[in-house]
Amino acid sequence: MINVAIDGPAGAGKSTIAKAVAAKLGYIYVDTGALYRTVALSAARKGILDDTDKIIEMLGDIEVKLGFADDGTQCVYLNGEEVSSFIRTPEISMGASKVSAIPEVRDFLLDLQRNIARENNVIMDGRDIATVVLPHANPKIFLTATAECRAKRRYKELLEKGESVRYEDVLADVNQRDYQDSHREIAPLKPTDVSIMADTSDLELEESVEMVINIIKESMQ
Numbered sequence: 001m002i003n004v005a006i007d008g009p010a011g012a013g014k015s016t017i018a019k020a021v022a023a024k025l026g027y028i029y030v031d032t033g034a035l036y037r038t039v040a041l042s043a044a045r046k047g048i049l050d051d052t053d054k055i056i057e058m059l060g061d062i063e064v065k066l067g068f069a070d071d072g073t074q075c076v077y078l079n080g081e082e083v084s085s086f087i088r089t090p091e092i093s094m095g096a097s098k099v100s101a102i103p104e105v106r107d108f109l110l111d112l113q114r115n116i117a118r119e120n121n122v123i124m125d126g127r128d129i130a131t132v133v134l135p136h137a138n139p140k141i142f143l144t145a146t147a148e149c150r151a152k153r154r155y156k157e158l159l160e161k162g163e164s165v166r167y168e169d170v171l172a173d174v175n176q177r178d179y180q181d182s183h184r185e186i187a188p189l190k191p192t193d194v195s196i197m198a199d200t201s202d203l204e205l206e207e208s209v210e211m212v213i214n215i216i217k218e219s220m221q
Contacts, residue, residue: 001118001122002220003122003136003137004120004122004123004141005124005133005134005193006026006125006142007129007140007142007143007191008126008142009181010093010150010154010181011151011154012143014033017200018031018124019139021209021212024213025216026121028068028121028122028123029074030066030074030116030123030185032109032113033096033127034066034084035113036111037076037087037088037092037095039055039059039062039064039097039109040099040130041086042078042080042093043099044092044095046193049095049098050098052102056102060110060170062078064077067082072130078148091181092175092176093173097177097180100127100181103186106128113134117134124137127189128187130142130191131194133199134188139216140194141212142192142195143212145200146201149201150174151171151174152167154170154173155170156171175202196215198212198215
């Protein structure tokens, strides 16, 4: 099976780009961030996002699953409820960063991610795909963009959803998430020694998609 790992900071366009690349190549797209967001959603609903012990205890009571629509769109389920539309808020984004720093949460989701990759050609994106989840993936791509660029994209996305936000707050959230993800003790965000760096700061979406497709094709030669 062909396993492509795409890591990078929040807002680099990983999900959008990986989804488009997977559609063009006929691969399964796996957004691992959605899995952590789903755990965070469950914790938020219970009011325990700041209580690590209770989050760990909660894991025994929840079931997180991935599904795929006919068009290949990924859906995520929490105890049988399709929750894809509930996991993209700023609160859940920060919550995902918190729960992803808990070793027990990472172990809880690891087998699910690896089983999908074992059975399918996949493009999987996240924070530690190349370093932990799929260490044998080829190629390993580290997708990034400047913090300001990523904040502008996120700000635009939130405005289009009708949310009332300030760019300054979005940028602060991006910087805070970068710090949390890169400084956590368990699986910190970082490229591997063989990761191919791909900066999308000055690229349009289609240009970014073509760049990643070229990287994948070159790795197969």
